[in-house]
Amino acid sequence: MFSVTRVRFMKINMNLLPAADQKQKPANVLKVPFGTEFTDHMFSMKYVEGSWNDAIIHPYGNLSLSPAALCLHYGQGIFEGMKAYRRGDRILLFRPDRNFIRFNESATRMVMPEIDVDFAITALKHLLKVERDWVPEVQGSSLYIRPTMIGTQAKLGVKPSDEYLFYIILSPVGPYFKEGFSPVKIFISSEYVRAVRGGVGAAKTMGNYAASLYAGTKAAEVGYSQVLWLDALERKYLEEVGTMNIFVKFDDELVTPPLSGSILSGITRDSVLTLTRDMGLTVKERQVSIDEVIEGLQSGKVVEMFGCGTAAIIAPVGQLWYNNNNYTVSDGNTGKLTQHLFDELTGIQSGDLNDPYGWVVEVE
Numbered sequence: 245m246f247s248v249t250r251v252r253f254m255k256i257n258m259n260l261l262p263a264a265d266q267k268q269k270p271a272n273v274l275k276v277p278f279g280t281e282f283t284d285h286m287f288s289m290k291y292v293e294g295s296w297n298d299a300i301i302h303p304y305g306n307l308s309l310s311p312a313a314l315c316l317h318y319g320q321g322i323f324e325g326m327k328a329y330r331r332g333d334r335i336l337l338f339r340p341d342r343n344f345i346r347f348n349e350s351a352t353r354m355v356m357p358e359i360d361v362d363f364a365i366t367a368l369k370h371l372l373k374v375e376r377d378w379v380p381e382v383q384g385s386s387l388y389i390r391p392t393m394i395g396t397q398a399k400l401g402v403k404p405s406d407e408y409l410f411y412i413i414l415s416p417v418g419p420y421f422k423e424g425f426s427p428v429k430i431f432i433s434s435e436y437v438r439a440v441r442g443g444v445g446a447a448k449t450m451g452n453y454a455a456s457l458y459a460g461t462k463a464a465e466v467g468y469s470q471v472l473w474l475d476a477l478e479r480k481y482l483e484e485v486g487t488m489n490i491f492v493k494f495d496d497e498l499v500t501p502p503l504s505g506s507i508l509s510g511i512t513r514d515s516v517l518t519l520t521r522d523m524g525l526t527v528k529e530r531q532v533s534i535d536e537v538i539e540g541l542q543s544g545k546v547v548e549m550f551g552c553g554t555a556a557i558i559a560p561v562g563q564l565w566y567n568n569n570n571y572t573v574s575d576g577n578t579g580k581l582t583q584h585l586f587d588e589l590t591g592i593q594s595g596d597l598n599d600p601y602g603w604v605v606e607v608e
């Protein structure tokens with residue numbers, strides 16, 4: 245196991261591209277498929293002989309790795325997803341400390357070194373200052389931020405790497421789903437599972453996403469954009485959706501599955517819990533069985549369902565596929581609470597609404 249490495253005061257070197265060599269920014273970011281354009285620069289640092297070194301902001305470009313790098317064979321890699329928003333000249337981040345704290349939790353689970361949270365936020369702010377012109381302003385857009393760490397030691401034996409690369413890349417984005425903010429179609433998998441308690445489902449590690457691809461592809465073949473996973477043991481209780489946590493509204497009660505150890509502890513989930521509790525709603529983190537959801541859809545007790553995550557924001561669920569049946573949620577429309585939470589959350593994130601929670605951090 246590794247301990248926190250104090251790199252708070254490490255110098256950040258700069259190797260910046262001349263303006264003439266910088267890329268053209270997308271004319272309409274809302275039309276760019278999610279995560280396919282990258283900015284001119286990235287941040288990186290290396291972990292060698294027990295400490296982080298070589299912090300630098302440099303041109304975005306390919307990595308040079310040994311083909312025997314441990315991450316390529318045994319998946320020792322973790323990442324985060326966060327966003328920067330523009331309000332006029334102001335660049336805003338949303339709860340960035342939570343992302344880097346979770347990054348360190350993922351690191352610990354994957355036997356990787358932690359990073360210093362304050363230093364990581366400082367490095368990110370420096371990078372955003374360099375790339376500030378890349379933060380889009382149009383409503384529904386943002387600059388997606390992807391901190392990543394991989395084990396880079398060249399070795400074929402299965403063991404934790406001795407060497408790591410940490411980097412941050414940036415991508416101007418619009419909506420995550422091709423549907424935009426329209427209700428999404430979700431496929432419930434009773435055949436395949438994503439993660440099991442005791443495994444690595446709560447870590448934001450690469451293999452969890454690889455494990456989701458097969459069922460995701462099957463779902464896409466029949467026209468569904470995401471998979472909703474059930475628990476791996478009983479295949480009975482809701483876990484989470486591909487890139488989102490899930491909420492179900494039964495009459496006046498809002499419910500989300502508890503953090504059981506096999507799902508990601510979403511920062512959007514936590515923000516939704518705070519917002520809805522402060523609205524005076526009855527909110528519970530409890531197990532929800534798929535039977536309870538299906539019965540509730542048939543009886544009218546389930547009035548809304550939505551997924552939430554950084555990339556997807558708040559995504560209304562319009563249809564559910566389960567056991568060869570398709571069920572419509574909220575008549576295929578966006579529910580009132582779902583719409584309200586979308587407006588509230590995006591309003592706070594973009595600086596349009598007051599932030600009573602101190603969630604928004606300005607890049608100065």
Ligand code: PLP
Nearest residue numbers: 487488489508510511512553554
């Ligand atoms: N669950 C999974 C598997 C995810 O990839 C994400 C996205 O990061 C989430 C949930 C939502 O987490 P957050 O709200 O922190 O983005």
Ligand code: COI
Nearest residue numbers: 325326487553554555556
């Ligand atoms: C996020 O919401 O930031 C995610 O990480 C989801 C995804 C694009 C993997």
